[in-house]
Amino acid sequence: MAALLSSHCRLSATGPRSSVSAKRSCFDGHRRTLWFRCSSSSSSRFPKLESLRVEKKNSFHLKECSVSIALAIGLVTGVPTLDWPAHASPSGPVLPDLSVLISGPPIKDPGALLRYALPINSKAIWEVQRPLEDITGSLKVSGVRALDLVERNVRHASRALNQGRTLILSSVAESKKEHGQELVDKLATGMEELQRIVEERDRDAVAAKQKELLQYVGAVEEDMVDGFPYEVPEEYRSMPLLKGRATVDMKVKVKDNPNIQECVFRIVLDGYNAPVTAGNFLDLVERHFYDGMEIQRADGFVVQTGDPEGPAEGFIDPSTEKIRTIPLEITATSDKMPVYGVTLEELGRYKAQTRLPFNAFGTLAMARDEYDNNSASSQVFWLLKESELTPSNANILDGRYSVFGYVTENEDYLADLKVGDVIESIQVVAGLDNLVNPSYKIVGRSIEPTITGSRLNQNL
Numbered sequence: 001m002a003a004l005l006s007s008h009c010r011l012s013a014t015g016p017r018s019s020v021s022a023k024r025s026c027f028d029g030h031r032r033t034l035w036f037r038c039s040s041s042s043s044s045r046f047p048k049l050e051s052l053r054v055e056k057k058n059s060f061h062l063k064e065c066s067v068s069i070a071l072a073i074g075l076v077t078g079v080p081t082l083d084w085p086a087h088a089s090p091s092g093p094v095l096p097d098l099s100v101l102i103s104g105p106p107i108k109d110p111g112a113l114l115r116y117a118l119p120i121n122s123k124a125i126w127e128v129q130r131p132l133e134d135i136t137g138s139l140k141v142s143g144v145r146a147l148d149l150v151e152r153n154v155r156h157a158s159r160a161l162n163q164g165r166t167l168i169l170s171s172v173a174e175s176k177k178e179h180g181q182e183l184v185d186k187l188a189t190g191m192e193e194l195q196r197i198v199e200e201r202d203r204d205a206v207a208a209k210q211k212e213l214l215q216y217v218g219a220v221e222e223d224m225v226d227g228f229p230y231e232v233p234e235e236y237r238s239m240p241l242l243k244g245r246a247t248v249d250m251k252v253k254v255k256d257n258p259n260i261q262e263c264v265f266r267i268v269l270d271g272y273n274a275p276v277t278a279g280n281f282l283d284l285v286e287r288h289f290y291d292g293m294e295i296q297r298a299d300g301f302v303v304q305t306g307d308p309e310g311p312a313e314g315f316i317d318p319s320t321e322k323i324r325t326i327p328l329e330i331t332a333t334s335d336k337m338p339v340y341g342v343t344l345e346e347l348g349r350y351k352a353q354t355r356l357p358f359n360a361f362g363t364l365a366m367a368r369d370e371y372d373n374n375s376a377s378s379q380v381f382w383l384l385k386e387s388e389l390t391p392s393n394a395n396i397l398d399g400r401y402s403v404f405g406y407v408t409e410n411e412d413y414l415a416d417l418k419v420g421d422v423i424e425s426i427q428v429v430a431g432l433d434n435l436v437n438p439s440y441k442i443v444g445r446s447i448e449p450t451i452t453g454s455r456l457n458q459n460l
Contacts, residue, residue: 009263009413109136110268110360110406111211114245115218117355119229119272119336122171122221124164128187129217131156135210139203150206151198157213158191173226180223187216225272230337232275236327240283240438242271246431248285252295253422260416262424266409267364271434273331273355274338274404277366277376279435280326281404284315284378285426286440295421297381303417304367306379314377317439326366328373329402331355341373344399354403358383358395362407362414365397382407382414 107113112133131153138149161168165184172180194209228243250265269278284290290305297304307313317324331338332352344352358365363383366376383397407414 009260009410106359108359108361109133110362110408110411111214111218113357113360113406114268114270114408115214115221117270117273118221118225120171120221120224122168122224124160124167124171125217125221125224127160127164128157128168129214129221131160132210132214132217135206139206144201147198147201147203147206151195154191154194154198158195161188161191168220172220172223175226176223180220183216183220183223187213187220190216228275229272233340236276236340238437239276239326240279241275241436242269242278242282242431242434243275243436244271244431244434245269246271246278246282246434247429248282248426249429250290250426251424252417253424254416255418255421257416257418260413263410263413263416265362265407265411265414266429267405268408269364269405269431270356271404274329274402276326276340277329277402277404279437280324281380282428282432282435283438283440285428286432286435286438288425289315289378290423291425293423295417295419295423298417298419298421300415301385302381302383303414304379304381305423306367306377308378314379319439323377325375325377328368328376329404330399332399343373349399352399354398356403358397358401358403360406360411362411363403364405364407366402366404368401376402384415
């Protein structure tokens with residue numbers, strides 16, 4: 001299981017943290033036009049939305065952020081989906097259609113998105129999970145009725161655990177049975193503790209206990225995964241691959257902010273649904289590629305970094321002396337493995353939803369050239385803004401950019417980051433043993449990164 005440890009942000013003593021506010025994006029003010037063009041008088045070099053990449057060859061304003069209305073229409077009107085074959089070989093059972101399991105408002109919680117993205121099929125554990133997740137909505141109800149609803153949620157979850165305990169444990173991988181049993185016991189004990197909290201009408205204590213219980217649920221579900229569920233296509237098999245999940249902590253030094261000095265963001269990388277993309281990133285993390293690098297874009301829509309110093313726009317592989325690039329990698333909810341090199345739009349799958357959607361604040365994805373699906377290298381971005389054209393569950397970015405993780409701790413503080421804030425370090429907390437073919441190791445020893453402490457040239 002990806003470790004779930006507490007992370008922190010160091011606040012200044014001069015005052016409380018400022019509230020997070022969504023800044024104006026390039027879509028605002030263009031609600032009725034068929035094509036969306038954005039411009040800015042700022043001297044900052046922001047890329048096109050489609051490329052989401054820091055360009056070095058030319059200095060230009062934020063411009064030509066155009067999105068085809070045909071895509072938006074396709075997302076709404078229901079263009080028929082084509083049955084394109086997946087580009088990898090399955091080695092596990094067919095996964096259920098998550099649309100059957102998930103109904104109602106779009107899921108925006110990163111922990112829930114990660115749980116539903118696991119390659120498992122266990123109705124018994126989902127029947128425990130769903131009422132525990134429903135507690136979040138119950139707590140939004142005003143007055144004493146909130147705790148009455150929470151009590152009902154806990155009662156349903158406890159009943160589901162008692163009735164489905166045997167089935168849950170039978171779904172745990174054989175090599176993880178002992179750990180799974182321990183987690184289920186902790187889950188049962190925690191459920192009793194939550195019931196007492198509700199009986200004592202301690203509303204403030206509910207959310208923390210709910211989070212703890214859902215962490216146990218997520219850990220049980222991860223223990224149900226027995227090995228890696230499919231074969232990565234041969235042409236990518238020698239690349240760094242994350243066959244499972246990993247957790248990293250990104251420590252950022254915040255400049256010129258009286259309310260916050262530094263912050264540690266907990267990020268879970270999902271190699272089950274993006275093994276090439278997550279493996280590439282984790283390999284760069286172990287090379288300390290991002291350590292000392294500045295935040296290079298922070299406009300209220302995304303936070304972006306990863307453009308190294310010098311003319312190159314990505315990581316230079318020392319073994320080839322060329323930029324290492326990776327393919328576009330997308331897993332749809334109805335697929336058992338990713339498709340590579342093509343967007344879902346290009347496949348005509350306009351209604352298909354991705355297993356790792358841009359639903360959560362702080363969704364982590366790869367930046368790439370607008371017209372080259374396979375040009376991603378080291379530049380990454382975190383999505384912040386949910387606008388009219390990027391609503392959860394109908395996001396124009398879904399299926400066009402490779403999502404490979406979510407910020408699960410302190411994600412709200414991403415909105416406080418500015419251009420020039422420094423990533424002091426990114427360190428692996430758990431899951432490094434899931435990284436296959438790491439390029440940072442040569443003959444059993446670590447090598448120094450080709451580019452360390454790289455920063456964006458402020459004169460560009």
